[in-house]
Structure formats: structure tokens, C-alpha cells
Amino acid sequence: MTDDLAARLAAVDARIDVAAAAVGRNPAGITRIVVTKFHQAELVAELHALGVRDVGENRQQELTAKSELLRRFDDLRWHFIGQAQTNKARAIRESASAVHSVDRPRIAEALDAVGGETLDVLLQVNLTEDPARGGVAPSGLEGLAEHVLSACPTLRLRGVMAVAPLHEAPASAFERLAGHSSRVRSVAPDADWISAGMTGDFVEAIAAGATHLRIGSAITGPRPERR
Numbered sequence: 001m002t003d004d005l006a007a008r009l010a011a012v013d014a015r016i017d018v019a020a021a022a023v024g025r026n027p028a029g030i031t032r033i034v035v036t037k038f039h040q041a042e043l044v045a046e047l048h049a050l051g052v053r054d055v056g057e058n059r060q061q062e063l064t065a066k067s068e069l070l071r072r073f074d075d076l077r078w079h080f081i082g083q084a085q086t087n088k089a090r091a092i093r094e095s096a097s098a099v100h101s102v103d104r105p106r107i108a109e110a111l112d113a114v115g116g117e118t119l120d121v122l123l124q125v126n127l128t129e130d131p132a133r134g135g136v137a138p139s140g141l142e143g144l145a146e147h148v149l150s151a152c153p154t155l156r157l158r159g160v161m162a163v164a165p166l167h168e169a170p171a172s173a174f175e176r177l178a179g180h181s182s183r184v185r186s187v188a189p190d191a192d193w194i195s196a197g198m199t200g201d202f203v204e205a206i207a208a209g210a211t212h213l214r215i216g217s218a219i220t221g222p223r224p225e226r227r
């Protein structure tokens, strides 16, 4: 089991290195987050033994449960990548070191109101025309960035996050995301993280400048049924 996991992790990391080299990027500037949603905490422990330090979860209940079970690994960084609800802000903040899915002022305010150590946040941008897909519309991006900067002193704006649309080549969608990233940096020059790229499209994301990849099934294997 761990052997297969180690082999898949190594294979993905090798592909990341190749993709970075192909576009003249240093892979050291790319953080590979392993998305462990629906998997048991045990799998996260195995990943930790293989050197993984950044893991991603998309549901607050799972984030809370696994991070509590694995509290002994105090060097694990939990990235929250799912739709965030304001009434879950406290629980998210207690476990996550970064929230990739801030897409409206109210969730930023709710996370900020919890207080505590500075929390890294990214603004999720909707690259589709469908408002149900989550993420702020590109036209609202600077406004949301300014809101986080001016009204949420315990949040540190780190950059942008997006999921490629289903019916568009990821390369062109990620090119747009790179443009959105530079718009955010015109408001917040340090916010240079670009969280993009999953199992099916991380090579294109690297070519478009992604700094944080969120890779699940290529590393973990198929996800079990949602529990």
C-alpha cells in the first residue's frame, strides 16, 4: 500500500519537475499539495512518512476530524480548498494554515473575526460564466482584494485560486488566471501565489505560472465513496 503510494507520489513529483523544466521554471518554487479528501487519516499519516507536509481538504468536518487525529504531526500544513461557510469559519481557522476559497467579503470577515495567528488566504476566482461554480467573478476581484487588505487585519492575502472549467482547454483558462493574478498583485504586490492544477491539468497550470498545485487522485489513488 505505502509502496504504491510512494511510487505514485514519486511519479507525480517527477512529472512536476519535467513540466517545470519545460517552461524554464524552478520546481522549488512550486508547492505540491496532496488533496486527501474522502481518504482516512491513516493515508495522511503515510503521506507524512513519505515527506509530504502540505495536504488539502475540501470539507470542514473532514478537515477538523483528520487534523485532530493527526495533531502529533505538528509540521503538517492543512489547506482548506472547499466552499467555506461563515458558520464554519472558526472550525476552519482552528485547523487550516491556508484557506484557498475566499470568494466573498462575508467569508473573509467571518474568518478574520475568529482572530488568532495570521491566516493565509487566497481569493478563489470563477473562470466560468456559471455563478454556481463558486469563486468571485473576475470583475469583483480587486474589490474583494481591497476588502481583505483593509478590513481583515488577521488575514494575509497570498494570491488567487481557481479550478479549470469543464468545457474549456485548461491552458487558456489558466492564462486568464495568470492575468487575474497580476491584477490582484497591482493591489497587493506580495500576493503572488497561484493555486491551480489538479490531477488532469497540473502540467498546464505549471506552464501558466501556478505556485501551488492541488493534486489528489494521481497520488492517493481513486477516492473512496464519500463517507
Ligand SMILES: *Cc1c(COP(=O)(O)O)cnc(C)c1O
Pocket (backbone or CB within 6 Å): 035, 037, 058, 081, 082, 163, 197, 198, 199, 200, 214, 215, 216, 217, 218
Ligand atoms: C478534489 C479537488 C482537487 C484534486 O482533484 P484531483 O483531480 O483528484 O487531483 C483539487 N482542487 C479542488 C478544489 C478539489 O476539490
